[in-house]
Amino acid sequence: MSAPVAASPTGLADRDELDLGLPPSYLADGHGVGSWLLTTDHKRIAILYAVTITLFFFLGGAAATLVRLELFTPEADIVRADTYNKLFTLHGVVMVWFFLIPSIPNTLGNFLLPLMIGARDVAFPKLNLVSWYLNVGGGLLAVAALLAGGVDTGWTFYVPYSTVFSNGWVSLTVLGVFTTGFSSIATGVNFIATIHMLRAPGLSWFRLPLFVWAMYTTSLMFVLATPVLAVTLLLVFAERSFGLPIFDPARGGDPVLFQHLFWFYSHPAVYIMILPAMGVISELITCFARRRIFGYTFMVYALVAIAVIGFFTWGHHMFTSGMSSYAALVFSFLSFIVAVPSAIKVFNWTGTLYRGQVGFESPMLYALGFVGLFTLGGLTGLFLASIPVDVHVQDTYFVVAHFHYIMVGASVSAYFGGLHFWWPKITGRMYPETWARFAAILMFFGFNLTFFPQFIAGYLGMPRRYHVYPPEFQVWNVLSSSGAAVLAVAYLMPLGYLTWSLLFGERARNNPWDASGLEWRTSSPPPRDNFFGAPRVQGGPYSYHPEGVAPIHDQPRIPAQGSLT
Amino acid sequence: MSGAPGEAGAAAHLREPWSELETGPAAAFARQRDGATFGIWIFLASEVLFFAALFLIYTAYRIANPEAFAAAGRATNIVYGTLNTAILLTSSLTMAMAAQGAEKGLFRRLTLGCLAATAALGLAFLVVKGFEYREDIEKHLVPGAHFALRQAPAQIFFGFYWLVTVVHAIHLGIGIGLVTRLLVKGWRDPDVLTENPQVEVTALYWHLVDLVWVFLYPMLYLPGRAG
Amino acid sequence: MFARLMPEAASVQAGLTDRIFLGLTIVSGLTLALVVGLILVFAIRYRRGSKADRHPLPAIVSREFEIGWTAATIFLFLFVFWWAASAEIGAYSVPRDAIEIHVVAKQWMWKTQASNGAREINELHVPVNAPVKLILTSQDVIHSFYVPAFRLKRDALPDQLTETWFQATKTGTYGLLCTEYCGTDHARMLGRVIVMEPEDYARWLSAQPEGDDLAHQGERLFSERGCAGCHAPGSTVHAPDLAGIWGRPVPLEGGRIATADAAYIRDSILQPGRDVVAGYRPIMPSYAGLLSDGEIQALTAYLRGLGSAPAVARTPGLPDLRSNVPGSAPERSPAMVPGAPVQDRPAPAGPAVRP
């Protein structure tokens, strides 16, 4: 600790002062496996989640790599058809339920939510730990199914294929996802109660950072959508394992009903993945544009509107499924409506840059990339909401490209952006900025090279989940697979340099970005109890410049949002 | 009769992170209670969606196959069903009494007695359900090769019946476990139940399990009785 | 180059879909250009430390902007919805004179049967410029009938009927693909739609032979060799009814359960005394040496063709098919009725059966 550290602009205690009798950081507060596996500290639980989702991310990524390798040529040359089917199922199940759904909420959310609202911890710390164990337990069941021989149903588990015809380990996988669903519900209950009950004095609803609002709306969807998935999967489990014929067409069961229930969860699940990302991006863009967010209240309303209307639109996954044409029209209409608040958010992020002091640190590169990728992903959503176009592109690579733009392009960019932004706070170390910028740019181009050709292949008629394909699609698949190679490198780079920074990175100041927000008003990394005194809040978020005045570079920040007593 | 509520009692039950609030222990404890109540209600809302999805499946299939569902409903045992509904409604009464007694913090014997009655009634429900299951199996009401009823969708009814009653029984079993836990704690330590948020949380969960059954009763036992 | 980016368009619906698609592409392109352009311009002009003018914004401007672009997006999206929905509604009613074609999907093949009698496998011949109505069902899992050149897709659901229609505008051969994931050979569940001039179509139609295949041979053997004497419904001899046993568990004397697969059927024909079905007497004679392997295969194909009805005794057509198609099930093609007497079922390409 002898390295001289510049005093932080907040004038708060820095590491040098920490040695003078202040409590140790949460990382130093207890050692040994037990102090981690039995912790109720939201910050340590966030780290636990980060470790597990990283493992799952690279597991799912390995499956995707094999899929893309196989698709390099039209023929089957690397894996057999059954293996291929198991690979894309593994990729989908692992990425959706064990990486994307818990990614931002359970790592960044868990770490930051109490800090951002000035609380000591979440409302139910033990439940928080239980939630992690449920997630890990579910993940282990799913991995066990993989080791035992795999599953070939696709992540959608459509009946009657999953209940009667598939030869894979469907029951075990379904049980794993079922279990991890309760992890989501526990997290949702915890976050909602935390935000309602534990905000610091003075922190009214419309002073909350947008990330907190994003966590709130995400939790709402966790709580209200996940139980329906649990039931749906339970029914698949019961039908397969105990012969209870809920969806058996031969006995009058209706496979379309399964799809309704499945998508009642799984469409909101897309918003579960993207709302937290929107929250992260709002934090990043304001900080690196040194600008108050443009249209704060509209941003809040947009988040809430997406969360609520998102529940009304699931039917657009079923336009070709034999659903009634009247219901299809209703769902088409509602799907167009839900795009409006998303558009508002894009315009507001853009507006935030106007007359700012825009810097290009790596989190901002991720954020700017996010806005572009999210815009393209969102716009292609309009194609899928239009029934005639959807009939053509449903279950083709167009759909694959669309949801990867949202779930990977946007969501994962935001995750990496947030991870870099809060890395100094989480670990107390700085990462190598040049490497980080390079990775962010590489990721953006690798992503577009991977997935943009899939839009074209899809409109040309290449169906998804095809092990072999007609040769006229090869050019697009070669482009896509090459992009995937670039993307894989870009995803591996942060693993390298972030690990390096843990050991050799420069010590981080308390507020290296000079950002607003309560989480920056404590040490890096924070102590077990988060703050050295009880925070009080006197103003709104994003106080990067005085109200009614444009940001000026190097102007001393006014400590409007939080002050420690 | 002890455990005067107030500063001392509140401080004893205060937990992280509520203990860090910048208020006195009594106010912080009130906040902790509110938080627990609110939290369990969010969970109950989640449970409502869980059972709503099941009820939706029932509704859709019943509308599509009214005859088969009437025939299948006739095959269930309404005596067991009604008896079990009465048992659960009564257990809700005792649970409510226990929760309200503990809230006042004045009636330890009433609270303990009512908790014991609640757990006992829950067990009685499971015993009756067990008898009913045995009869159902004997009457070949398990979907599969030897199913008793002619119409194919009747198998869906009984698929639903078995699934939903087992899921409900699992919920009830968890409830019995929670109530027994409170009972043991309250038995050992006279003060522990006083104003303890866990009592209300358990009670609310118990009532929800009861409510689910209230709706299952007309779904499973009443169709087709008139025919 | 442009041709490489658009799939071939060979139906009335294709033109309509492409217009909406192009319209949306233009709108999306402009929006994307606007957003990306603004981001680039703002990011460069207002980069940190630049000399750009940074007067504060009046508060009122923000509110007006918000309301402005909210209204604009709502208006735009409603317009696109109206456009797409009206195209969709226009295609709801099938022309009355449409050729009706039943499509049966199964792992992993397409069977089509036109109302004029032509039966095909993985192929569909249709005349150009004539409306064609497809009535789809599946024998196992969900499949989806997809012809990219027609911009046409509709799922085929087991035990339910769905329908759609198209009108081809160009002669040629177009790919038919399955787009609902259906198991191992999903990617090989391909076919062709051949659009012909009306006179060529008529010539092709008249040249179609009556189909004969393994299952039909089996059906003939079933009555010629006397199987039907005992195993047909209504026989006076007490023997198990074989309709719908394929793939189902069979309770045996002594409490064991066997699965009615090819091996079991072969054993039952050759060594009937070994695995007697519970509740029946061992009266069946052995056919060892009386039936060739090929004949046993044909019988197996026939029994398999009788379907894997559920174990519950089910009369043909029950439960009622729920569908969007008017008319009761018996009025339609027998191929549409699960468990109905088989006249037209060749041996399926090995359906997956739960282990």
Added chain:
Amino acid sequence: MSAGPDTPAALWRRNLPVWAALMALLALSAWAAYWPFKTLNTVTGFAIAGAKAGLVLLVFMQLRRASGLVRLAAACGLFWAAILFTLTLADVLSRLAGG
């Protein structure tokens, strides 16, 4: 909070009538199921279930005197269940009507 002395007897006086009403509704429900009207029986059965649920919610679960926040949580569960029912049945019913 109810007025009056807080004694076990007061608690019983508050809760026992609710229990009696629940039992009466249960008996009515079982009896009504045997009425010779088909649709009406179903409607009655679920209406009575709703009434019983209302009693349990308001009195036993104390929604009557709960905070607005708690009521909101309870209402959210019902509202989202209504979304699920309405939109799914919109499809299921129109398919049945068309078939």
